[in-house]
Amino acid sequence: MSIAQAGDDILKIRWFVVGICLLAYTPLAQTAEGESPKPLTIAKEPGSNFDASNFAAGQGRELVIANCTACHSDKLVTQNRSDSQGWRELINWMQKKQGLWPLDPKTEDAIVEYLATYYGRPQVADDTRRPALPEHLMPPISSSPPTPPSPGRKIRD
Amino acid sequence: MGAVLGLNIPYARNMPAGLIPAALADTPEGFRIPGKHEGLVVLNDRPLNAETPAYLLNDDITPNDRLFVRNNGFPPSNVDASTWTLDIGGESVRTAKRFTLEELKSRFPKQTLQLQLECGGNGRSEYRPRARGNQWSTGAVGCPEWTGIRLRDVLEECGVQDSAVYIGYQGADRHASGDPTKSAISRGVPMAKALEDETLLAFSINGGEIPALHGAPLRLVCAGWPGSTSGKWLTRIDIRDRVHDGTKMTGKAYRVPCTPVAPGEAVDESEMCIIESMPVKSLITSIRSGTVHPVNEPIRVGGHAWAGDLEVRQVELSGDFGQTWSTCELREPPNRLAWQRFEGELTFPVEGYYEIWARATDQAGRMQPMLVPGWNPKGYLNNACHRVAVRVA
Incomplete structure (x- = not known):
């Protein structure tokens, strides 16, 4: 079964990746400080031409990819929202329970800041006891000829 | 970046054609789990978790390709x-x-x-x-x-x-x-x-x-x-x-x-x-949310209801945001702990935006809430009534 097979391959290279991540700590940490962000130059394997992550562009992105996606997909992160404290608690929980390796404080701070910036808590409008149905479950605005979204549509969000 | 490429290349190389780029590239669209209906929504591709849109769950017996996928880790390989x-x-x-x-x-x-x-x-x-x-x-x-x-x-x-x-x-x-x-x-x-x-x-x-x-x-x-x-x-x-x-x-x-x-x-x-027994719940499966429906034409509303360890006693429908409710026809379960089919009908005499709500009651008298029930830190047990949006025109 292909999925299982793929999982197996991940496991085989897991410790190799841990090594890469540890080696990468220093340059990554410097990047996180905002000196001069420059991409790491670990060689791509021939034939690879895809970007492994849907993470938002921004300072700290590489750190998040390097430290988070060894165990799980980017999707587990990007579908969630939290504030700095929440993201930090989650990281600490993963270290305690899920086998996430230790992070030096600078790295952890940079990761938390990135996550709280791009995957932060939504503003007040989201604090509802029952959210509106999501956009993809909504019918057309009206049966009249299609028009640009009306302000009325926005109110429901 | 390099580190993650180092990670993912071997993973990608062993994925079947058609699965690799979508799984890991920028767009989640097109990610297709082998053996699964293309309509399943992938929430996480590693570990793999995917859910089934309500309108694809209309069968009384859920086919394999429409059953949701929940993994906490990686499935074993080489199972004999x-x-x-x-x-x-x-x-x-x-x-x-x-x-x-x-x-x-x-x-x-x-x-x-x-x-x-x-x-x-x-x-x-x-x-x-x-x-x-x-x-x-x-x-x-x-x-x-x-x-x-x-x-x-x-x-x-x-x-x-x-x-x-x-x-x-x-x-x-x-x-x-x-x-x-x-x-x-x-x-x-x-x-x-x-x-x-x-x-x-x-x-x-x-x-x-x-x-x-x-x-x-x-x-x-x-x-x-x-x-x-x-x-x-x-x-x-x-x-x-x-x-x-x-x-x-x-x-x-x-x-x-x-x-x-x-x-x-x-x-x-x-x-x-x-958590022990799950709470009473229902799902409208015969209509896809977002549908446009003609004025005054009855709309059949069918789906399933279930209640953890208990049986469902009643299912009701509302087409006016919970102001009035009509009782559905509800089938006995084929055996204990199977979900139960419900069928009802609604007519909308005036055009506009409506939601069809379904609300089930279990044999102990507990009913689905219309609001999201008691908040809990991990977000379990949301059995709020199902809502399907309809434009009547």
């Missing part, structure tokens, strides 16, 4: 049913025994039952403040037909001591971190649930082999309880003299506050209680 064994042990077993799959199939009476499975976190996406984890909407539920043997028959063959409190399962899946000493998940149920007629050791689904993703060659089915109690790739069951303390039994996993808390309130682990 011919050498597969199940160990029964634990503090409270009289005689620990090992069974081959063939022995289980041949020595105990076969049972075939329609049993619904729902993830404890189904509906999590509606909690505010948000609860972290896979953001399930409504689709982490299904009701396939399972064939297997009663867990009770096997436990009784080994002997259950009076000290028995709980069973705990072990599976062959692996922890997402790759650490071989960690288990991905190891949960269980109290003896009373374990010994029920409908608690199965299943080796077949919908008349065929269980797909690899769903626990082949042997899994538990503890219908009506959080899906995580229905362990997959089963290798061992312990009869415990205490509440099972395996992975995801402790801490906050699959637990809710023992007494209700305010939204966002901090809850100590010691105040969290294990």
Whole structure:
């Protein structure tokens, strides 16, 4: 079964990746400080031409990819929202329970800041006891000829 | 960046054609899980978790390709049913025994039952403040037909001591971190649930082999309880003299506050209680949300209702945001712990935007709320009434 097979391959290279991540700590940490962000130059394997992550562009992105996606997909992160404290608690929980390796404080701070910036808590409008149905479950605005979204549509969000 | 490419290239190279780029590239569209309907929504591709849109769940018996996927870790590879064994042990077993799959199939009476499975976190996406984890909407539920043997028959063959409190399962899946000493998940149920007629050791689904993703060659089915109690790739069951303390039994996993808390309130682990039976719930499956429907033309509304360990007594529909309700026709379940078909009809005499709401009541009189129910830190047990949006024109 292909999925299982793929999982197996991940496991085989897991410790190799841990090594890469540890080696990468220093340059990554410097990047996180905002000196001069420059991409790491670990060689791509021939034939690879895809970007492994849907993470938002921004300072700290590489750190998040390097430290988070060894165990799980980017999707587990990007579908969630939290504030700095929440993201930090989650990281600490993963270290305690899920086998996430230790992070030096600078790295952890940079990761938390990135996550709280791009995957932060939504503003007040989201604090509802029952959210509106999501956009993809909504019918057309009206049966009249299609028009640009009306302000009325926005109110429901 | 380089590190992640280093990670993912080998992964990608072994994926079947058509799966690689979508799984890991910028757009989630097009990610297709082998053996699954293309309409399933992938929430997480590693570990793989995917839910089924409500309109794809209209079958009374959920086909394999439409059953949601919930993984805590990685499924085992190289599963060989011919050498597969199940160990029964634990503090409270009289005689620990090992069974081959063939022995289980041949020595105990076969049972075939329609049993619904729902993830404890189904509906999590509606909690505010948000609860972290896979953001399930409504689709982490299904009701396939399972064939297997009663867990009770096997436990009784080994002997259950009076000290028995709980069973705990072990599976062959692996922890997402790759650490071989960690288990991905190891949960269980109290003896009373374990010994029920409908608690199965299943080796077949919908008349065929269980797909690899769903626990082949042997899994538990503890219908009506959080899906995580229905362990997959089963290798061992312990009869415990205490509440099972395996992975995801402790801490906050699959637990809710023992007494209700305010939204966002901090809850100590010691105040969290294990989820047992799931609450009453229903799903409209005959209409796709977002439909346009003509004025004054009756619209048939069908779907399924279920209530954890209990039966559903009534299902009602509202087409006016809960102001008026009409009672549906509700079928008896084909067997205990199967979901029940409901059918009703609504007519909209005036054009506009409407939502069709479904609300089920269980045999104890408990009804689905229209608002999201009691907030809990992990976002479990959202059984708020299902809503389907319709434009009447």
